[in-house]
Amino acid sequence: MMKIDNLLKNMSEWLKGSGPHSNIVISSRIRSARNLADVPFTQWANKKQRDESRKMIKSALESSPFLKKSNYLDMDGLSDIDKQFLVERHLMSREHASTPDSKALLFDDKEIVSIMVNEEDHIRMQVMQSGFNLTEAWRIANEIDNDLSARLNFAYSEKIGYLTACPTNAGTGVRASMMLHLPALMLTNQANKLLQTISKLGLTARGFYGEGTDVQGNFFQVSNQVTLGRTEEEIIDNIERVISQIIAREEAARKTLLMRSKEKLVDRIWRSYGTLRSAHIITSNETIELLSDIRLGIDMDIIKDITTAGINDLFVLTQPAHLQKMEKKSLSASERDLKRAELIRKRLSK
C-alpha cells in the first residue's frame, strides 16, 4: 500500500506545532456529516446499496478540483495494521477500521482533509489545522462541501437542515473541535472542574482519539455537543470563545507553577526527559505521559534542545501501528515496548 507507506515519511501538517496558541492548542478540526438523499443511511442500507453509495461518492470526490491530490482507499482490502495506522494518524475513526465492509477513505498528502465514506453517515469529512485555527479549517471544509453539494444530492430538510444518522449531528452537521494540551491545569487540579463547566456551555471534552477514549498525557479534545439550530458560524464562535478562556486559565496555571514550585516542575520535566532518553522498555501510555511533560518543558523554556514538532513526531511514531509499519513486520506488545524505547532514545540522543 504505497499510498499509506508514504505517510510515514512526512509529518501531518496539523502536527507541525505552528499556528496561533500552539503552546496549548495542538490542532483545530472541522468535521461535517452528509448523507445521500436517495440511498438509505449506511446502517440501514444493504450491501448493494452501500456499494452503490460508495461508488457515487468516489466518483464525486475524484471529480472535485479541491481533492485532486488526494488518495482514495477502499477499506475492505486493508490489513489490520494499515487500518490501525490510519486511525493513529487521526485520518479516520476506530469504527471505520473495525467494520471495513463497503467503506472507503480519502485523504490528501498533507493530511489536512480526510473523508470517510460509509461511516455512520455516507460522508464524514474532517479538515485539520495546526494551532488555534478553526476559521481556516472551516473555510476549507465549506469550499469542499459546496463543491460536493453540486455533485451529489444531499439529504436536507428546510426545517432541520442536513439529515444525519444520529440526531445529535443533524442541522449544520458540523462539529468543531480543538485538541488542547492542559498540563498545568491538571497539575494544579483545576482541569476536572473546568471540564464540568464546559459541558454547561454546550461543549464536551474527550481523550486523544476522540469519543470514548481516555484522556492521556493531559490532552483534551474539546468540541461542540449540539449542531441543531445553530449556524456554523455560531458553533465556531462559541467554541473559540470558550477555548480562549481555557487558554487563559492554562497560561495562568503555568505562571502559578513557575512562581510557586518552579524547582519541582523543573525536576519533574527533566526526570521525564531522562527516563525517555534512557528507558529500554516503554509502553504507549507511559510515553504519552512523559512526552506531555517534555512538551510543557519546551513551552516553558525549561528544555531547549528539542522542538515541539520533534516531540509531536514522537507522539505519532511511537504508536503501535506506526512502530510496526516502520519495522515492516508485525510486533507483539512487548516487542513494541522495546522498539518504542529504542526509537525514542535514538531521536532524543541527537
Add this chain to the structure above:
Amino acid sequence: MMKIDNLLKNMSEWLKGSGPHSNIVISSRIRSARNLADVPFTQWANKKQRDESRKMIKSALESSPFLKKSNYLDMDGLSDIDKQFLVERHLMSREHASTPDSKALLFDDKEIVSIMVNEEDHIRMQVMQSGFNLTEAWRIANEIDNDLSARLNFAYSEKIGYLTACPTNAGTGVRASMMLHLPALMLTNQANKLLQTISKLGLTARGFYGEGTDVQGNFFQVSNQVTLGRTEEEIIDNIERVISQIIAREEAARKTLLMRSKEKLVDRIWRSYGTLRSAHIITSNETIELLSDIRLGIDMDIIKDITTAGINDLFVLTQPAHLQKMEKKSLSASERDLKRAELIRKRLSK
C-alpha cells in the same frame, strides 16, 4: 577543622572498589573493643575518670609507631556537621557523635584505621579494607593491638578474655564484618531467606550504617554475633566461609537475571541512570537506591562509561553532612536535595 576538611579531598581507601570480589564485597572491617583495667567502663565512669582515660589513651596512641600519620580529635568541640560528616565516612558511630563529652577519635589519612576513645568501650578500633580482605584488616588490627597492649593495661580475664561493657563483645572483643551489595538476591526475592539462615550460623546482617540502621540500596553489613569462646581466626574463618557462599548465591542470581529477564534489568538500570543524570531534586534515600542499580549495571557490563570508584564516591559525597561541608554552609533538607541533584548531574555528565 583542617584535619576533617582534608578528608573531603580524598576517597577512603576502602571505597576504591578494588580487592577480591569487589563486585559484591564493598569492604572488610575488623573492629576490636578494649578497656583499661584501672578505670571504670565509660558508662560507669564520672567525667574526671573519663577525661583521665582519654588522656592515657591519647598518649598511648600518639606514641604508637603504627599510628604516626594519624589525626587525633577531641569530640567535645566539634560542630554537629563535622560529627555527622565523620559518621557518614564510617569513621565513628552515631552514638559517638550524639554524646561527645570526653570522647575522642583518631584516624589516618587513608581512613584505614580509626579509633574511638570512650565510646561504649574505652577503645574501639576499626580497620577497613576494600573488597573481601578480612585477613589483611586483621593483620593490621592485630599489629596495632599488640603495640597498644604494651603501652596500656587492658582489662583481661584468663577465663573470659577481654572484658567489655556489653557481654556480647567479651572474649576476643573482635567483630569482623563485610559490607555486601546484594541487588540480584533482592530482585529475585532470595535475600530475606538467606539472611535468616545467616543468623543460624552465628552471623547477623545490618544496614549501611551498622547496628539499628535500615538496609538501603541493597547493602548489607554482615558480621559475627558472638565473640566469646572463639579465637579471632575462628571468627574470621567462619564469616569468610559464609560470605563466600553468599557471593556464590549473588553471582548465580545475577546470571539468572541476565538469562531470564535481561531486557527488564537493562531497562531498570538505564532508567535509574537516566533519573540520576536528570533529576533536579533528589533525596539521600532515592540516591542510594538508584546508585545501587548503577553499581549493578557496572558490575554486569551494562553501563560502561563510569567506574565503581566513581559511584562509590557519589555514595559518600551525596550524604547530608558531606554536601554541607562541600558548600561550606549549613543547608536545609530541601536545599540539600537540590545541591545533591546538581552534584550528581555534574559528576555523571562527564
